[in-house]
Amino acid sequence: MKVSVDRSLCYGSAECAHRAPAVFAFEDGYGVVRPGGAGSGDEPEVREAAEKCPSQAITLTDGAE
Numbered sequence: 001m002k003v004s005v006d007r008s009l010c011y012g013s014a015e016c017a018h019r020a021p022a023v024f025a026f027e028d029g030y031g032v033v034r035p036g037g038a039g040s041g042d043e044p045e046v047r048e049a050a051e052k053c054p055s056q057a058i059t060l061t062d063g064a065e
């Protein structure tokens with residue numbers, strides 16, 4: 001599963017960066033996927049971060065890039 005953050009939806013709660021700090025960072029007021037983290041959508045903490053993002057800005061998608 002691929003991970004992405006839609007910056008137009010993110011309102012900067014930083015929860016993703018706290019839940020899965022290996023994959024998400026908090027930069028310039030937004031949650032971002034760290035370089036190399038885009039393929040980490042199968043990790044339980046990444047799934048949880050996506051489910052609990054208050055603005056539903058984190059998307060997990062199937063498929064190869």
Ligand code: SF4
Nearest residue numbers: 010013014016031053
């Ligand atoms: S949890 Fe959601 S709203 Fe909060 S910083 Fe991460 S992507 Fe943005």
